[in-house]
Amino acid sequence: MAEQREIKENNAWHKAVILFITVLVITAIVALVTTAVLQNQPLLQKYKYGIVLDAGSSHTAVYIYEWPAEKENDTGRVQQTHACKVKGAGISSYSVFPGQAGASLKSCMKEAESLIPLRRHHETPLYLGATAGMRLLRMENQSLSDLVLGSVEEALRSSPFSYQGARIITGQEEGAFGWVTVNYLSDRLKQGSGTTGALDLGGASTQISFVANQDGAEESAENAVTFRLYGNDYFLYTHSFLCYGKDQVLKLALSQQTQSGDSSVLDPCFHPGYSVDRDYSSVYSSPCVMTGKPLVSRDSFTHIGTGNASQCQEVVRRIFNFSGCSFSRCSFNGVYQPPLQGPFGAFSAFYFVMNFLNLTSDSLERSREKLALYCSTPWTQIKQQHPDVKEKYLAEYCFSGSYILSLLTDGYNFTSDTWTHITFIKKISGSDAGWTLGYMLNLTNMIPAEAPETPPLPHAGYITLLFFISLLLFFFLLFLSLRSRWPRCNSQTQII
Numbered sequence: 001m002a003e004q005r006e007i008k009e010n011n012a013w014h015k016a017v018i019l020f021i022t023v024l025v026i027t028a029i030v031a032l033v034t035t036a037v038l039q040n041q042p043l044l045q046k047y048k049y050g051i052v053l054d055a056g057s058s059h060t061a062v063y064i065y066e067w068p069a070e071k072e073n074d075t076g077r078v079q080q081t082h083a084c085k086v087k088g089a090g091i092s093s094y095s096v097f098p099g100q101a102g103a104s105l106k107s108c109m110k111e112a113e114s115l116i117p118l119r120r121h122h123e124t125p126l127y128l129g130a131t132a133g134m135r136l137l138r139m140e141n142q143s144l145s146d147l148v149l150g151s152v153e154e155a156l157r158s159s160p161f162s163y164q165g166a167r168i169i170t171g172q173e174e175g176a177f178g179w180v181t182v183n184y185l186s187d188r189l190k191q192g193s194g195t196t197g198a199l200d201l202g203g204a205s206t207q208i209s210f211v212a213n214q215d216g217a218e219e220s221a222e223n224a225v226t227f228r229l230y231g232n233d234y235f236l237y238t239h240s241f242l243c244y245g246k247d248q249v250l251k252l253a254l255s256q257q258t259q260s261g262d263s264s265v266l267d268p269c270f271h272p273g274y275s276v277d278r279d280y281s282s283v284y285s286s287p288c289v290m291t292g293k294p295l296v297s298r299d300s301f302t303h304i305g306t307g308n309a310s311q312c313q314e315v316v317r318r319i320f321n322f323s324g325c326s327f328s329r330c331s332f333n334g335v336y337q338p339p340l341q342g343p344f345g346a347f348s349a350f351y352f353v354m355n356f357l358n359l360t361s362d363s364l365e366r367s368r369e370k371l372a373l374y375c376s377t378p379w380t381q382i383k384q385q386h387p388d389v390k391e392k393y394l395a396e397y398c399f400s401g402s403y404i405l406s407l408l409t410d411g412y413n414f415t416s417d418t419w420t421h422i423t424f425i426k427k428i429s430g431s432d433a434g435w436t437l438g439y440m441l442n443l444t445n446m447i448p449a450e451a452p453e454t455p456p457l458p459h460a461g462y463i464t465l466l467f468f469i470s471l472l473l474f475f476f477l478l479f480l481s482l483r484s485r486w487p488r489c490n491s492q493t494q495i496i
């Protein structure tokens, strides 16, 4: 009897110990998991926001970016969550009624207010950068350009966000920040691996930027930009060609073709059957067009398409000046350009046009053939095939495609071999390729000069480790509870 009581007491004691250890271990697991999860990733993800307005020559777009709070310095974490296209033309077109430029931004700014949580409004930086359209307006009339900027500034100041300024960015900034965006989004900066060059085609200017040999900086300092990002030095070649955006280039081409003063112009860069009356002022009012309107009493000419790709190539080539290079090598118009290096991402109108023409993955030769066929297609047929495409865009794709091929080959010196190094892109990991993201990252100091300290394990690593530790503890407990039964069975057998 005494023996049985002793066994019972032993069992009770055993159970109490097991229960105590179980509670202890479960509490430890819960505490461990909670701490790890909370430290590595807040359970309730808190985001911060930034807004950049891209006031381009053809239109303005409002980009909203977000990133997890307290993780600003981690590459590849800032991403675009929304883009709002402002209705109407670019802000430079408001030079007649400058006061209305600011009002045009209102609906997109209201959209931003509804998308960004209220408590973040006051701390959300808001920038506006204007590009080539405003550069041209400033060249024509500085006071009008100031009035337009003043109007957008007033509208943005009245928003609940943290307004950081509206300015005309330089062509160099536009090129360099486009390069930062592309390389940031493709995670190339933090990896310190090879970088991608950036090709941006707008309506009024075009930019080329790529990492080049440092010697180039001595040849042409105005084309050199240096960055120290995540502990790596980058020597960037960048150039922005004002007036070489596709809309201004069309004006240049038309000015050359209308010089004779004939009432109609036969244009090989437009489809056969295309015929439109155009005012001379639509061509000659731009500061990019240096020649004056032909001396005729008429105000307009008839623009007639003939759809001939090889003749179109000649028309387009005449826009470039290939003589007078005072450097070791030039692209065109006497602008220094070092040898092309590495892969390139071509975005904005490069993408819109090449994507429409279905030329994003063809060889240079095949692209020329396909474009020639497209240009020779009658205008009525083109309109029938694309009833939903804006007629202005549709009419100009043959011209724009021819210009792009000429700019990349005759202008920048891409060859049949290096053509394959170009990727036509719109977005990278959900964010638009363009200068805006790089601009914001730079102004908010979100890319540190030195590489940030990396934790010994990534978040996923901690979770995996915890999972295995928990699994181990679970089996340990299971083993203990099973073991607690074995001796009881044994002792009972012994008694019997």
Ligand SMILES: O=c1[nH]cnc2c1ncn2[C@@H]1O[C@H](COP(=O)(O)OP(=O)(O)O)[C@@H](O)[C@H]1O
Binding pocket: 055, 056, 057, 058, 059, 090, 131, 132, 133, 201, 202, 203, 204, 205, 206, 245, 246, 247, 348, 349, 352, 353, 393
């Ligand atoms: O869907 C499209 N198809 C063809 N061209 C487009 C499309 N969307 C925008 N574009 C063109 O892309 C260009 C964008 O230029 P942007 O307004 O950024 O000028 P900028 O960079 O020279 O200041 C304009 O020529 C515009 O017409």
Ligand SMILES: [Ca+2]
Binding pocket: 056, 057, 131, 201, 202, 203, 348
């Ligand atoms: Ca642009």
